[in-house]
Amino acid sequence: MRTWILIIVLAAGTVLLKTIGPVLAGGRQPPAPLTRVIALVAPAVISALIVTGTFTAGRHLVIDARAAGLAVGAIALWLRVPAVLAMIMAAIVCALLRFAV
C-alpha cells in the first residue's frame, strides 16, 4: 500500500516539476539576461549527465570501462563519424575491456 502512495507522489511531483515552466512562461520571449541563461542550461545539464553516466557508480566516482568507451566515442565524433556508429564503437570497446579484465 505504501509503495503505491510512493508511486503516486513521484508521478504527481514529477509532472508538476516538468509543467510549471511551460504553463507559466510559455510562448513569451523572456528578457535578454534570462535568454542567455536559458541558452546555457542545455550544455550544463548535458555535461552533467555525461559525467554522471560515465564516472559515477551510485555515489562513488569511478574510472572503468565506460571511460574508455566514452574516449573512443569522443575521438570518433571528433573525426565526424556518425553518432550511431560512434555509440556502437564505444560499446564494443567497453564490452571488450570488461571481458578482458
Place this chain on the structure above:
Amino acid sequence: MSFGILAAPLLGGITSIVMSAVVWSGTAQFAALSILTSGGGMALAAGAALLANTRFLPMGFAIAPSMTGGPLRRFFTGAVLADASFVIGHRGGGRFDISALAWAAPVQYVAWVGGTVVGVTGASAIGDPSRWGLDVFFPVFYLSLLLPELFPEHAPGNRRPIIVAVLAAVITLVLTPIAPPGVPVLVAAAAALIGLWAPRQSAGPSNIGGDA
C-alpha cells in the same frame, strides 16, 4: 531494463512495471530504489526521487519560450519532457523544436516501460546489459549533442558554452560523493547562471543567430 532487473525482487514485478508506466523517470525511480534498498523509509525515498527530478524545473523554463498554444497544450507538452527528448529537441542557442521534443516522447516511453517488462520477466536470461557495454550508449549519445553546443557555427567566438560545460562537469564530480543522487545535476545546471553577465565584446546576445 536494468530497473526491472533491480526492482522486481524488492517491489514485485507488477509494481515495478506500473511504477515505470506512471512515474516514467529513470533518475527518480533509481534514486527511490537505492534509498529503499539501503533501508530508508518511503518518505526519504520520495524526497530523494523528487530532488533528483528538480532539474526538470529549469529545463521546463528553458523550453517554455519555444512553445506555442494555450496553457493546456503547454501543460501536456511539458508533462512528456524527458532528459533525452530535451537533448533531441534542442536546436542550439536556447531554441527548441517542440514537435521533435514531443514526438521523441512516445518512443522513449515505450522503450522505458517495455524495457522494465523485459527486465522483470527475462532478467536471468539476458544477464546484465552492461556486460555488452550498452551503458556507455547514453554518454556517447549525449556527447554527440553536446559538441555542436560547444562549438556553435553561428557564433564561433563564443567560449561560454565550453566554460559552462566544464564548470558543470566539475560541479557534478565534486558533489557526487557528498550529495544525494540527482542533486549534482541540478546544481550543475546553475552553471548556466554565468549567462546573467552580458558578453564582453560581441554585439548583442550571441544566440540570435539568423540561420534556419
